[in-house]
Amino acid sequence: MTRSPSSAPRPRQGIGQDQFLTILSREEALVRFQAALFPRPVPGEERVLADALGLALAEDVTAPIDVPPFDRSNVDGFAVRSADIVSASEAGSVRLRLNGETIHCGTAPTEAVAAGTATTIATGGPMPRGADAVVMVEHTQPAGDDAIEIRRGASPGQFVSYAGSDIARSEMLLRAGTVIGSREIGMLAACGVASVKVACRPRVAVLSTGDELVQPGYPLPPAAVYDTNGAIVCAAIEENGGEAVFYGAIADDEAKLEAAMREALAASDMLILSGGTSKGAGDVSHRIIARLGKPGIIAHGVALKPGKPLCLAVCDGKPVVILPGFPTSAMFTFHDMIVPVLRRMAGLPPRAETHVATKVPLRVASELGRAEFVMVSLVEGAEGLIAYPTGKGSGAITSFAQADGFLRIDALADHLPAGTEAEVTLFTPHLRVPDLVIIGSHCTGLDLVLEPLARAGLSARSLAVGSLGGLSAARRGECDLAPIHLLDEKTQVYNGPFLTDGLELVPGWRRMQGIVYRPGDKRFEGRSVEDAIAAALADPSCLMVNRNQGAGTRILIDRLLGKARPDGYWNQPRSHNAVAAAVKQNRADWGVTIAPVAQAAGLGFIALAEEHYDFALVSARKDRLAVQAFLEALHSAECRDVLEKAGFRPA
Amino acid sequence: MTRSPSSAPRPRQGIGQDQFLTILSREEALVRFQAALFPRPVPGEERVLADALGLALAEDVTAPIDVPPFDRSNVDGFAVRSADIVSASEAGSVRLRLNGETIHCGTAPTEAVAAGTATTIATGGPMPRGADAVVMVEHTQPAGDDAIEIRRGASPGQFVSYAGSDIARSEMLLRAGTVIGSREIGMLAACGVASVKVACRPRVAVLSTGDELVQPGYPLPPAAVYDTNGAIVCAAIEENGGEAVFYGAIADDEAKLEAAMREALAASDMLILSGGTSKGAGDVSHRIIARLGKPGIIAHGVALKPGKPLCLAVCDGKPVVILPGFPTSAMFTFHDMIVPVLRRMAGLPPRAETHVATKVPLRVASELGRAEFVMVSLVEGAEGLIAYPTGKGSGAITSFAQADGFLRIDALADHLPAGTEAEVTLFTPHLRVPDLVIIGSHCTGLDLVLEPLARAGLSARSLAVGSLGGLSAARRGECDLAPIHLLDEKTQVYNGPFLTDGLELVPGWRRMQGIVYRPGDKRFEGRSVEDAIAAALADPSCLMVNRNQGAGTRILIDRLLGKARPDGYWNQPRSHNAVAAAVKQNRADWGVTIAPVAQAAGLGFIALAEEHYDFALVSARKDRLAVQAFLEALHSAECRDVLEKAGFRPA
Structure with missing residues (x-):
């Protein structure tokens, strides 16, 4: 009979489980974790616009110029003095002499528009001195080679976009923390800003633990399972502003694991361990964390379902996290407890959440004493959205991956009756009701x-x-x-x-x-x-x-x-x-x-x-x-x- | 007096404008454009999971294995035969002899659980032959070194996740066209899938045209403006599944422009020209497109505001587009008319759209005869959302960049009265109401x-x-x-x-x-x-x-x-x-x-x-x-x- 003292369960003499003595509420754990990490500066780096897409601005940007930079014609036509054509009408046209220059886009006008004259101007061309309106080419008639006739008046400013009317110099263009999308790039480019300081993406090391884990693509021996959490945690890090570095799966060997954790943490801003479903495996990681830096473990065990075994630590200023081993527990706690910290380190605003009102068609049992989050799939019923618990449990990857969102059952309730109206928080901002x-x-x-x-x-x-x-x-x-x-x-x-x-x-x-x-x-x-x-x-x-x-x-x-x-x-x-x-x-x-x-x-x-x-x-x-x-x-x-x-x- | 025959406006003898003779409705233009391009195969390439994030699957993926691959224990405890402990109670415990092996994660069981015996099993361990339930370690008492006592019964299947209960072999895992996010990566990894065939991102060449354009970062001479559309179109291409290649701004010279367009189109799957606000500049590009390939121009001029000057062409199977020069016209038509084609070429599903009900507080004038789209900012009023037209016109980048969405005014209406209730289509799926x-x-x-x-x-x-x-x-x-x-x-x-x-x-x-x-x-x-x-x-x-x-x-x-x-x-x-x-x-x-x-x-x-x-x-x-x-x-x-x-x- 071979029993490893560290990783196999043994019958207990009492009901006390020492690693859960310090169990905290979800809210308290999050407050303590954040208090140990923040405030901290968000490191930034300069990036050209095209490489800044999807990143967060590290500092405010104010407009360095007016946009447009000059009073601009919005049509092809003639720059005029509106006072000159006040009397123009179908009954009596006004004749204006054309000035010698033509203002193309990019041409700086050199001649002023004096009384009784007009200057040919293209869409986008800068207004010449003296002119205060533009008449469209379609509303004019040539009158010889160097004059036009106009049969309708123009109000001052007609077809002119004034300097700074789009963006005024010195105005706040974009605030720090704004995620740069195509629209932000448009505003920056319009002001001639070619590069911006963006928040550096925190480097997050991911380590899977467990003898039983095989990386995808390799054959699966009996009793082994594929490492799901490594890949999904890395992808979720990338989706939330981090840069994931996967260190592979490490076998349950304390010395090897400690070496890998030290190497990964030294090269990163955060360390996330996943796997370790058995309590024994967890114990090893906890002992190692205690040696990695101060203050060490902040919360081990959170009154949260799924996710109770979550462990949050801070080692010399860097967050270290042990996610629960079950995939849905791992992903839910990652989204609920780790993403807020990761986004803040990445200079990103809190994730926007969308809530929808639903009805739950079935009775859902719950455990008294801890907040329980139930993953649900949504379908459109006759009278609104229906939330079906995905129901495969926290050990199933599909419980999370195929859910549209989750609902919360209060710590004081032992079930949700069938027909309960419940607010569901969506995982993605957009709900697609299936056909x-x-x-x-x-x-x-x-x-x-x-x-x-x-x-x-x-x-x-x-x-x-x-x-x-x-x-x-x-x-x-x-x-x-x-x-x-x-x-x-x-x-x-x-x-x-x-x-x-x-x-x-x-x-x-x-x-x-x-x-x-x-x-x-x-x-x-x-x-x-x-x-x-x-x-x-x-x-x-x-x-x-x-x-x-x-x-x-x-x-x-x-x-x-x-x-x-x-x-x-x-x-x-x-x-x-x-x-x-x-x-x-x-x-x-x-x-x-x-x-x-x-x-x-x-x-x-x-x-x-x-x-x-x-x-x-x-x-x-x-x-x-x-x-x-x-x-x-x-x-x-x-x-x-x-x-x-x-x-x-x-x- | 220097007038270029091609790029400067001249007074017209009549009101006919030949380039808009073939003006189409928005819907008709889109139908003809798509009919000239589709169906076409979506090229795919194999990518490892980590590099597939954000891309679309090129083909269906079915599950190659059961997940979990075996009946799995969900707790640390003992694998038993439920029939053995039917009589167990607080009043009378049942004693089971422990088998010699311990099943860790990754350990294949070798001994069967015979009547009257139990096998130590860790969370995630595979169930041994003969056992049909697991008893938690907390619910047992050791009885010497090689036996346990149990004081409560277990239903068959207790704490067991059956093989295939998460994902069943052969079931449809992900359909072609699914965008791969962290949840999809989790499902693929759980099945051991290490790489997938994803749709290749179409390569889209972007060319800005106009003598007046200066790239961001360079000093702005008098009368010049920064090239806004180049950067924003490139970013919007990346956001919609394409790979943008920016060829810079080309001066208004027919020979140079043709050479640049031919080079860009040869190296790409799509060509987008932006800039060319003046009609003259547009004419040059149209003449060139007519020489680039068959069938050539599909629609030149669309009954759409903003966006009337949009030009859609197909040259030897590749889409060629001239966007209107004004930034908001360019971006709106890109989103409305080009994104559907780009996404389809990229193997992506149509963009999901979110609509919200709003009230428009002001009268909005509109032009009879073409569908008009009004960019709006949303604020929360006392009785729901209020849609404010951004109101700076299509020449302003902020009209688009700072809008939350748009509303449509029918071609047959010449205005929207103040207080109209209007449906607004959001630009992003998520509406953030400001504090x-x-x-x-x-x-x-x-x-x-x-x-x-x-x-x-x-x-x-x-x-x-x-x-x-x-x-x-x-x-x-x-x-x-x-x-x-x-x-x-x-x-x-x-x-x-x-x-x-x-x-x-x-x-x-x-x-x-x-x-x-x-x-x-x-x-x-x-x-x-x-x-x-x-x-x-x-x-x-x-x-x-x-x-x-x-x-x-x-x-x-x-x-x-x-x-x-x-x-x-x-x-x-x-x-x-x-x-x-x-x-x-x-x-x-x-x-x-x-x-x-x-x-x-x-x-x-x-x-x-x-x-x-x-x-x-x-x-x-x-x-x-x-x-x-x-x-x-x-x-x-x-x-x-x-x-x-x-x-x-x-x-």
Whole structure:
């Protein structure tokens, strides 16, 4: 028995967990962290305009010149003295003698416009001395080679833009902290400013920790996982004004980790550690931080969900952060607690936040005693926005990556009742309501049907909440379609018996369900269903993998087993893919899944029965453009072909 | 008399303007332009994740693996068979023997969990064969070295995340066209995807045309202006998925321009010409485009304001565009007509647009017969958003750069009545309502008072609409403060007499007005006011510059002149800066402006009288945080110091 003292859990004698003794509220942790870091100067560097795009100004810029720099003609025509043509009319024209020069753009006038004269001037040309208005060329008639006739008067200043009327010299052009976009570049260029002092992007070192981490692109050994946090944290740093430097994943070795942390921190303005899901791994990093500089750890453990294990430290003026290991915990705490600090170091204003009013259709459980943030997907309901908790937990990257925003449950509430009206903070300022909303059971076949819609620019959102959840959403009018595969045990008919008023059945496709096993397993290979089940039940070392209560496949499995409850019966994952993975990885010897999944996993397959994957269509939304496009795609010959190739049988 | 036949305007015999004969509606122009360009393949290139940030996926990505790749423990604890601990309770614990191995993150289990046993497992560790739930370490007691006691049951699947529950193998991960942000990078990394095929950014050549253009950073000769459009178009290209290559400003020489256009187009996917405000300059570019490739010009002249002179062409498959010369015309047409094409070439989805409901407080004139887009600034009124037309015209860069968005006036309307409710399209998806709104007369002294607010993170918006416009806005409750400098002729008292119910006077500062002249001008230098005016009026070659009707300074000038109407009287610019520029540039010999402006321009100054620059405060908004911060700043000793140094006298 090999147990590492540092990184494996051990039973505890009491309930006290020393590393969380100093747990702080989210607000208190943020205040202490910022107090230890600010104020501090924001270092700046001079950049030419083209290289300053997207960066923040380090100092105020005032206008060095007037724009336009002179009184400018806005049309092609003639610079005149308005008093000269007061009497001009259709009945009686006024004749003005043309001065010898023509004022092009860029030509400095040399002659004054004396009474009774006019000077030819192009759009953008500077007004000559004496003139106070411009007459458009279209409103004049030539009168010989050196004169014009004018038949209408002009008010003083007509078609003239005065010096400084766009931007006045000395006025505040842009404030420090302004992010330079194309519009700011336009204002700077108009004043002749070629370079500006921008805030330097803080250099942020990112280190992943954990023996189990493999970098993307490399093969994945058993029990290993890809390093997700390293890449996502680096990208989020870049999105929030920092320059990320990734130091790779470091194994759980205290000496190696300390060397890497010291090297990374010395070369950077901030250090972020991610990974270290297990408490042991965290302990190592904390010990090292205590040696890196003063004051050290500011907060270890924050009353925040997701994100409780967050550790905030300041070592000799530089922030050092250990993010929680779970991706959604890591990203949420990064955005909530680290981005404000990073933006301030980068000379950026606080991130603008957009809030929207929503209704939460389901009861959401919460833990008493700490603020809980629930990631949600938004769809347009009949009476406004509906917020669906993404629901895969903080261990899932998609809980964060596919959420539109989050809502907060107060520390004093233990749940949010169904139907609660909640304010959602968006992750991006812009909410794109999808053209088509599908809520129910997901199937990879659905991706194939949605392909032509995506090509046509129609966006679809598919929320996987299972067949029954989809039906409820459809009844509440929260989606266009609910994909379902529910077998009515009484009638032995799929889907139809579950539809209520306002819903109609759109046949989808059939998915063959069957027993999967590892190729070569003689208990299954070449056998009939009955033989295979008999062989499995006869072998006490033969382990099954079941499905969750409520799954259509579970009904089939229970029928196969009768009263038998073989080993593995209580292993009840919630998806076809998890069943295939369990068998593939030798954690179980057989289970029931669908043919395309078995095929993708390279497993043996004994066909059992077809499952009907159909759609409950909300009748009231049938005429919507995207719904019609979906139905057209579903019924097209191309789509049927593609589905068949992937192992489905269109209805 | 030197007139260039190509670039100077000449009087016309008729009203026909041949280059606008083929004028198209905005919609028709866009349809024809896109039809000549699309469909076309979007070239792609493979990029590692870190270098793909901000780019668009060139093809769909499906998940190559399940995430998590195995059934994973979500806590530190013990992998068990839930059936073994069904009877566990506080009253009667269940004892499980510990298996020999410890499953760390990254450790592949080797022993099965048989009935009556448990295996130590860390957060993130893969579930061993036989186990179907995890018990948290906190809920166990050690029972000797190789066993634990458990006092509560576990449901099957407790603390387990099943393989594929986050991302299922074969499911659609990201669609082509998705812009890769940190969240997308997280999903790709979680699946082990290290590189993706992204759409290549189209290379867009930008050429400025015009003899008068000087690049920022170089000194500005008389009559020249800085090239604004070159820089802003390049930046806007980068913001919309393109790679801008700036070829500089080319003088108006047909041979040189053609050579430059051919070189730029050969090396790029698109060519954009900007500048060429005069019609003559445009003609040259059009002649060249006709020689560059088929089909050539698609639309020359679009029924669009601003933007009528826009020219759209396609030369051998590549878009060639001549933007209007005025900056706001150029930027508006770029965003409205060119961005959709650029984004499509870059494999990006159409830009998301946000609309807000607003009320327009003023009458807005419009031209019959073409769609007109009015740039607006938004402020929060008592009953919702108020849209103020930026009002400086399409020749001004600030009309575009300082606008929040635009509203559309139909081609069939000749104006928008005051109080119209209008939908505004925002330029950026996010609307930031300013903390403090100031509408009225602008003064550079105001920038100094706002400085401490900016440092404290309070945003202020100052709209320069003149004193009377500011008073009206304050009466309608559209601003917090209206800066005014209005002299009541009857009482000879500034500002106070103009205040109505609901407004209160906050004293600001005094600005010394005086006569400005070029240093060394013996008609003014060393003289008293009376002597100087007498000398100016005695010299018929001495030219004045006046101010507009309604300006406080105009009243002072009229008093100085009595009944005299010297040359230049009708030259009536609208700002202190324009007066100084006219005198500085020898377009006039004297005028009246304020001391700080005279000082900045390096002009001689004869003091006349102080102007009172005060604030009309909307009483109902007095208690707002930003208003209090403003009043505090205004009354601070630091602020008074700074104002005095800049030439103002605090009240």
